Amino acid sequence: MKLWVTPKGDRWLCAECQKQYEKQIEEEKWRVAFEKWEPMLRCSDCGHSDLDVLD
Numbered sequence: 001m002k003l004w005v006t007p008k009g010d011r012w013l014c015a016e017c018q019k020q021y022e023k024q025i026e027e028e029k030w031r032v033a034f035e036k037w038e039p040m041l042r043c044s045d046c047g048h049s050d051l052d053v054l055d
Contacts, residue, residue: 001041001050003033014043014050021045 002018004011007028013021024030039051 001038001043002035004030005033006030011044012041013045014048016048017043017045 001012001014004013004025010033018025021030037051039049042049
């Protein structure tokens with residue numbers, strides 16, 4: 001999961017949603033503040049995590 005700094009505020013995006021925002025990321029010059037692999041983090045767009053938690 002990456003924390004993106006955007007003109008409208010910071011957003012966590014999973015790898016799948018990041019693909020959907022590629023054009024906007026490039027046009028608005030978003031930058032990655034940092035990347036963290038934490039199962040409790042949720043994507044700002046889809047609400048899912050990058051990691052699957054096994055029971």
